[in-house]
Amino acid sequence: MSNKSNPYQDTEKEILPILKFTNEPLERIIKQKSCNQTLIIVDDYNYKIINKLTGIACKEIIPIEDSNAKSIEEVKSSLEFNRVIAIGGCSALDFGRACAKSKIDIIIIPSILSTSCISVDCSIIYDGNNHFSVKTPIPKEVIISFPLLTKSNEDIVKRWTFSGIADYLSNISATIQFIYENNQNLLKKKPNDIIQVLNNYLPDCMKLLKWILNDFTELNHNALMIIARHLYNAGIIVIKNKNPKLSAGTEHELYYYLKLHKRYNRDNPTHGELVSIGTLIAAKMLEEQFNQEVLFLKLLSVFKKLKLPTKLNEFKGINVKTEDIIEGFEHVKNSSLFWKELYSHDLLNSCYMAN
Numbered sequence: 001m002s003n004k005s006n007p008y009q010d011t012e013k014e015i016l017p018i019l020k021f022t023n024e025p026l027e028r029i030i031k032q033k034s035c036n037q038t039l040i041i042v043d044d045y046n047y048k049i050i051n052k053l054t055g056i057a058c059k060e061i062i063p064i065e066d067s068n069a070k071s072i073e074e075v076k077s078s079l080e081f082n083r084v085i086a087i088g089g090c091s092a093l094d095f096g097r098a099c100a101k102s103k104i105d106i107i108i109i110p111s112i113l114s115t116s117c118i119s120v121d122c123s124i125i126y127d128g129n130n131h132f133s134v135k136t137p138i139p140k141e142v143i144i145s146f147p148l149l150t151k152s153n154e155d156i157v158k159r160w161t162f163s164g165i166a167d168y169l170s171n172i173s174a175t176i177q178f179i180y181e182n183n184q185n186l187l188k189k190k191p192n193d194i195i196q197v198l199n200n201y202l203p204d205c206m207k208l209l210k211w212i213l214n215d216f217t218e219l220n221h222n223a224l225m226i227i228a229r230h231l232y233n234a235g236i237i238v239i240k241n242k243n244p245k246l247s248a249g250t251e252h253e254l255y256y257y258l259k260l261h262k263r264y265n266r267d268n269p270t271h272g273e274l275v276s277i278g279t280l281i282a283a284k285m286l287e288e289q290f291n292q293e294v295l296f297l298k299l300l301s302v303f304k305k306l307k308l309p310t311k312l313n314e315f316k317g318i319n320v321k322t323e324d325i326i327e328g329f330e331h332v333k334n335s336s337l338f339w340k341e342l343y344s345h346d347l348l349n350s351c352y353m354a355n
Helices: 028-031 044-050 068-080 090-099 154-182 193-201 205-216 222-239 250-261 271-290 293-303 314-319 323-336 337-342 348-350
Strands: 019-023 038-043 060-064 085-086 106-112 122-127 130-135 141-145
Touching: 019 222, 028 044, 028 085, 028 141, 038 044, 038 090, 044 060, 044 085, 044 106, 060 090, 068 090, 068 122, 085 090, 090 106, 090 130, 122 337, 130 193, 141 222, 154 193, 154 205, 154 222, 154 250, 154 271, 154 293, 154 337, 193 205, 193 293, 205 222, 205 293, 250 271, 271 293, 271 314, 271 337, 271 348, 314 348, 323 337, 323 348
Parallel strands: 019 141, 038 060, 038 085, 085 106, 106 141
Antiparallel strands: 122 130
16 A cells, blocks of 8 residues: 555654553652653643652753743753653643653653553644644653552543543544545445445554443553553554654644634543544544445444533533534634535534434
8 A cells, every 4th residue: 555545654663662551659650760860841730749749859840731832942942951751641741742852761651641642753832823743752651650540530530531532533533534635435435344444544543442332341440551552552653654644634623723712721621522523523424425324323332432422412511612613613624625525514413413
């Protein structure tokens, strides 16, 4: 298969991040990994915890709210360090990776499994009203600490973890978008064949979809390990193939539009909850245009299992207004041929009212 047909082809071998699972608490991990020349980047929530710890050798501990371009440049220009430890959710991990210069060790410690960005070699940076992706060094390690992941109450852990799964499953809508623009014949096969097509493009993502649909019952230790490994794999795929086209499409543009223009709180709705809307609508467009119903039904079942919105009245539960979604899609639909040609605002009703 040519690179045009499938951009996720291995190119050259990279030294990939090492994935480690541990039952050690955050304090012990930091003491083991940090030294006097280590820069520790941490989100506001975890800073309150880390700032109380004693006996930690480091260059500086910097709390951050988001991956702001100006703040990142200030850190890079004012501090000398030979290692970065980034702790928290996606913003802290993005910030930490972006601070690292070439050949500087980066250690990633996600405190929540909220997105599929834990192992990537790029960061999303915000500069005023703009956002952009920058290439970063590949992390040396991704450390999954179970005491850290489960420190919050069960409902919070579930919501953020399900958000991370939704973020990874948005690869499906991005891939549909890519296929539509490069090889529409693959979408015109028999109804059940679309699953095999997506299996060829996204084997790990589709494996996760199947696992949730058939085997996932509760968010226990084993389930967290399975999910963390899949989210780690999501980043490894991007590193290996040097192309994010199957990882983010118009469903992510909707997220960025709403974050900028509607000022939604970053915690409610979550990143994954917002991109899930575009993922489900993309599957609905595929059903209506190409008679590919099976994918929509599978995603619908999985989203219900993950407590993601599948009905219009459930948008209120994640603090989203229906009119904002309609407005957002009208502004971002021209970002791809698939959405430009097939999207209409009636799809929101047909997708979310018939369930």
